[in-house]
Amino acid sequence: MMDERADTLVLVIDDEASIRDGCAQVLEKSGYRVLTTGEGLAGIQIARQEKPAVVFVDLKMPSISGMEVIDILSKDNPDMVLVIITGYASIITAVEAMKKGAYDYFPKPFTPDQLRAVTKRCIEHRSLAMETRRLRKEKEQVQQNFITFVSHEMRSPLATIQQYMEALTVIAGESLNSEGKEIVERCNRRLQSLCELVEHWLDISRIEAGIFNRKMESVNLSSLILKSIDELSALCRQCELSVTTEIAEGLPGIEGDEESLIRVFVNIIGNAAKYTPAGGRISISAGQDEYYVTASVSDTGIGIAPDKIPVIFEPFYRVKTKGDTQKGSGLGLTFCRKIVEAHEGTIDVTSVEGEGTTFTVCFPRGHSRR
Amino acid sequence: MTVKKKILLIDDDKDFLMATKFILESGGYEVFLAEDGKTGIEMVKEVRPDLAIVDMMMETWGEGFNVVSKVRSSEGGKELPLIILSAVDLQGPYQSFEPSDEFPRVDMVLHKPIKADELLRSADRLIK
Numbered sequence: 001m002m003d004e005r006a007d008t009l010v011l012v013i014d015d016e017a018s019i020r021d022g023c024a025q026v027l028e029k030s031g032y033r034v035l036t037t038g039e040g041l042a043g044i045q046i047a048r049q050e051k052p053a054v055v056f057v058d059l060k061m062p063s064i065s066g067m068e069v070i071d072i073l074s075k076d077n078p079d080m081v082l083v084i085i086t087g088y089a090s091i092i093t094a095v096e097a098m099k100k101g102a103y104d105y106f107p108k109p110f111t112p113d114q115l116r117a118v119t120k121r122c123i124e125h126r127s128l129a130m131e132t133r134r135l136r137k138e139k140e141q142v143q144q145n146f147i148t149f150v151s152h153e154m155r156s157p158l159a160t161i162q163q164y165m166e167a168l169t170v171i172a173g174e175s176l177n178s179e180g181k182e183i184v185e186r187c188n189r190r191l192q193s194l195c196e197l198v199e200h201w202l203d204i205s206r207i208e209a210g211i212f213n214r215k216m217e218s219v220n221l222s223s224l225i226l227k228s229i230d231e232l233s234a235l236c237r238q239c240e241l242s243v244t245t246e247i248a249e250g251l252p253g254i255e256g257d258e259e260s261l262i263r264v265f266v267n268i269i270g271n272a273a274k275y276t277p278a279g280g281r282i283s284i285s286a287g288q289d290e291y292y293v294t295a296s297v298s299d300t301g302i303g304i305a306p307d308k309i310p311v312i313f314e315p316f317y318r319v320k321t322k323g324d325t326q327k328g329s330g331l332g333l334t335f336c337r338k339i340v341e342a343h344e345g346t347i348d349v350t351s352v353e354g355e356g357t358t359f360t361v362c363f364p365r366g367h368s369r370r
Numbered sequence: 371m372t373v374k375k376k377i378l379l380i381d382d383d384k385d386f387l388m389a390t391k392f393i394l395e396s397g398g399y400e401v402f403l404a405e406d407g408k409t410g411i412e413m414v415k416e417v418r419p420d421l422a423i424v425d426m427m428m429e430t431w432g433e434g435f436n437v438v439s440k441v442r443s444s445e446g447g448k449e450l451p452l453i454i455l456s457a458v459d460l461q462g463p464y465q466s467f468e469p470s471d472e473f474p475r476v477d478m479v480l481h482k483p484i485k486a487d488e489l490l491r492s493a494d495r496l497i498k
Contacts, residue, residue: 152427155482156383162483163389170396170486 005031008123009050012036013043013069014058014085019108023056026112027119040064047073052080054122056106059086059093067093067100074101079130081122085110147205154198162191200331203260204315207338218253219261221286221293221363228265229284232273240278243269246285254293254363256343264339267332268297268359275357276301288365296360303353312349313337336361374400375497378417380410380437381425381455386482390423390489397490407437414441414450420497423453425482438476451496453478 010032012023020036027034035050037043040061047055055073059066070082084097084105094105103125106118165188176184229243236243272282280300287294304312311317316330340347345363377399381387384405391401402417404410414422422441426434434454441447454476477496480489 156386156427159482160383160386160389163386163393166483166486166489167389167392170393 007033008054009033009035009052010119011043011047011050011052011055013040013055013061013066014038015061016058019058019085022112023115026115030116030119032119040066040069043069044072047080048076051077053126054081054083054119056083056085057102059084059088059097067097070097070102071100078133079126081126081129083118083122143209147202147209150198150205151202155195158191158195158198162188162195165191197331200335203335204331204338207342215257216255217258219256219258220253221251221295222247224258224261225265225284225286225295228262228269231262231266232269235270235273236282239273239276241273241276242281244281244283246283248287251286251288251293252365254343254345254365256363260339261343264336264361265295265297267336268361271332272297272299272301272357272359275299291365292362293365294360294362296358298356298358300356303355303357304349304351305353306351309349309351313347374398375421376400376402376417376419377493377497378402378404378410378413378419378422380404380407380422380434382406383425386425390484393486393489394493396486397493399493407433407440410437411440411444414444414447418446419450421451421453421493423455424476426454426456442475452476453480453492453496455480455482455484 010023010027012020012034014020014023014036015038017038020038024034024036035046035052037046038061040057041064043055043057046052057066057069057073066084066086070084073080073082082102084093084102085108086093086105087108097105103122104118106114110118165184169184173181173184225245225247229245233243269282269284276282276299282297282299284298285296313333313336315334337347340361340363343363345361348360348362349357350360351357375398377394379387379390379394379401381390382405387403387405391403394401402413402419404413410422410424413419424434424437424441438452438454441450441452452475456479478492480492
């Protein structure tokens with residue numbers, strides 16, 4: 001305990017020599033290291049150089065006031081505990097000092113016991129505050145490390161397995177019988193959804209950690225939609241679905257990241273394809289008003305039960321219906337909503353069971369072409 | 371008999387090396403493997419490959435760039451066709467890497483996993 005105190009520096013800034021000497025005597029006797037000065041500016045300089053644990057500052061001093069010293073020092077170093085000492089203690093000055101960053105105020109005159117008690121309390125407060133800051137920083141670091149860890153430790157093996165599947169197809173693809181080929185195909189599909197899950201999870205984590213920083217540029221909604229449809233054309237043909245578009249001409253640009261927005265539309269249109277029986281129709285429209293650019297994706301699919309609508313954007317929720325064979329990441333719509341919200345947009349859904357579902361995405365018009 | 375063209379693969383993921391080797395061998399190439407950057411740089415001098423494929427993410431992010439820099443400044447490495455592989459980019463999965471003044475010149479960037487036909491086409495094109 002004594003050793004610890006010898007490392008603990010207390011600075012006393014007071015123009016009254018008797019207070020300085022008295023404080024120094026009491027605190028040194030308790031084992032603290034003490035520095036004193038009678039002048040505010042000198043005090044600030046000493047505090048910056050020596051980084052004391054606790055600083056006692058007199059409120060009334062000739063050149064610079066105690067309040068100003070507190071104001072400056074509190075911005076300097078969060079690990080320094082500042083205490084006002086004053087012969088004119090009032091609630092008003094106390095509140096003001098606290099507002100400026102003082103931890104406490106201390107009325108004069110005081111006894112050695114009171115000084116020791118206050119100093120001890122200040123030091124305890126300081127260790128707690130430092131510990132809290134350290135833990136908070138550590139928590140942020142852990143979160144960041146986890147994202148980095150997942151992105152490497154999950155993507156790498158996935159990429160390697162996919163590369164082996166490629167190698168297998170090259171080496172043995174021709175000699176496999178139809179069952180073998182189907183197994184390879186099914187493995188590839190499951191791998192693909194696992195990759196999507198990891199990517200969605202990473203994007204969501206990045207947005208939540210505030211480190212989502214994609215390119216933000218003026219992007220064209222109609223070209224986004226057409227690119228998304230293009231990606232899904234094979235799936236729609238396979239599912240025997242017709243896709244129609246009705247995109248207003250001259251849509252203004254929106255500020256955004258093209259790749260992530262394409263992912264959003266691929267997700268929504270892909271969902272429509274998954275949940276619409278063969279022979280159905282997916283219609284996509286886009287338009288604008290004074291403030292917003294809006295796109296809607298409607299299908300003639302199985303629809304969503306009213307009680308399920310509020311939860312479909314929740315992570316890992318998937319509408320379970322009889323004979324549901326759909327495989328998804330369970331993060332697709334969560335991803336869509338996070339991305340849309342990161343673009344200051346909204347995503348909404350209306351649905352009638354057995355008739356179909358409409359997803360509507362709405363973005364503010366881009367600044368550059370307003 | 372024609373002499374097979376040589377490709378050097380540098381990646382610290384042994385399985386990825388194997389998988390990629392199978393694909394490249396199916397295209398008629400002789401494939402050499404290095405599991406770390408240091409070995410890779412030595413093998414550039416010994417093997418004199420016609421193409422090197424380097425993983426960007428070895429041990430620490432950017433290790434691949436150090437390897438590329440050292441290859442570029444080594445004897446015979448200046449004109450060696452180079453493909454850099456990226457699996458993880460810290461900004462997001464869809465962002466592509468653009469070589470700039472800060473980074474050594476690479477001839478191509480491919481994203482893991484690589485489709486067999488894309489890998490073979492790229493190798494054919496760079497080796498000619």
